[in-house]
Structures are given as structure tokens and as C-alpha cells.
Amino acid sequence: METGSARIEESAPGEPVWTGLPPGLLRMRRLLLVVWLGLLTIAVGLLLALFAGPGWAAFALLPLALAAWGWRMLGRNWRSWRYAERADDLLISRGVLWREETVVPYGRMQLVEVTSGPLERHFGLAGVQLHTAAAATDARIPGLDPAEAERLRDRLTELGEARSAGL
Helix, strand or coil: CCCCCCEECCCCCCCCCEEECCHHHHHHHHHHHHHHHHHHHHHHHHHHHHHCCHHHHHHHHHHHHHHHHHHHHHHHHHHHCEEEECCCEEEEEECCCCCEEEEEEHHHEEEEEEECCHHHHHCCCEEEEEEECCHHHCEEEEEECHHHHHHHHHHHHHHHHHHHCCC
């Protein structure tokens, strides 16, 4: 089943098959970056030109430099997110500088939610939120295609019920 998520192939026997996030999440985050920093650039440029003189308006280019840096960092962060479904648990890996890998056993899951705010719905995205008994182990997978998020929710719920029942 093709869901639009980037499938990362198995590297060695016994290793999990990782699935990356779809590119729609990266597009949405980059658009937000450009819109907000573009508006900030215009506002700073106008205010500096009006109150400090046209020479100072060049400092309005600083938010544009921040946008260029943010564009690259968003790409690196997006590539770092991945998840893998194994026989007994779900792995979620993320992070560029500080790598974080979360292992959520299916039998410990109490609630699996699919959430999608207005902006996410506009871009055709949804997130999966996993709740366990320990609040510190709650995990999420952002920016999935809605069909993949629902499939994952149904599968995790089914596996969680089977594992918690001792089957």
C-alpha cells in the first residue's frame, strides 16, 4: 500500500524497516517559515526606514538570513523523523543533534489518537499520538497522510488490545 511516506529499506537482516515522513510536512513547515519571516522582514524594514532612516533598513535582511538557515534546518529535522513497526513494539526515531529513539510496546498503549488541525488538514496531513500509562512515554508521529495515520491507529489499537489481553 503506497501512502506517500518515504520507505527506508531494510539495511541488514533483523533490522526494522523504517518509514520516513511524507514531504507534505516539510512543505507546510517551510511555507510557515517563509510567511512569518517574510512578514517580519517587511515590518522591520518599514519600521527602520520610517524611524531610523533608509540605511538602517538593511538590517531587515537579517530575518531573511534566518529564513535561509531555517529552510535548511527544517529539511534536516524532517529527514531525521522515522518510525518502524516491529512484532512487539513501535519504534520512533528523531533528532539531528540529539537523537531520540522511543520504543512503545504494543501492550502498554492505552489510547491512539489521530489529530489534524486546520493547517494540517489544508495540507492533507494528520498526526498520530500514542498514550501509555506513563506520561513520559507518550509518543507522536507528525505529518502523516490521513490514510496512513488511520491505518496506523487501527493497527496499533488492534495490536495493543491483543498484547494487553495476553494473546
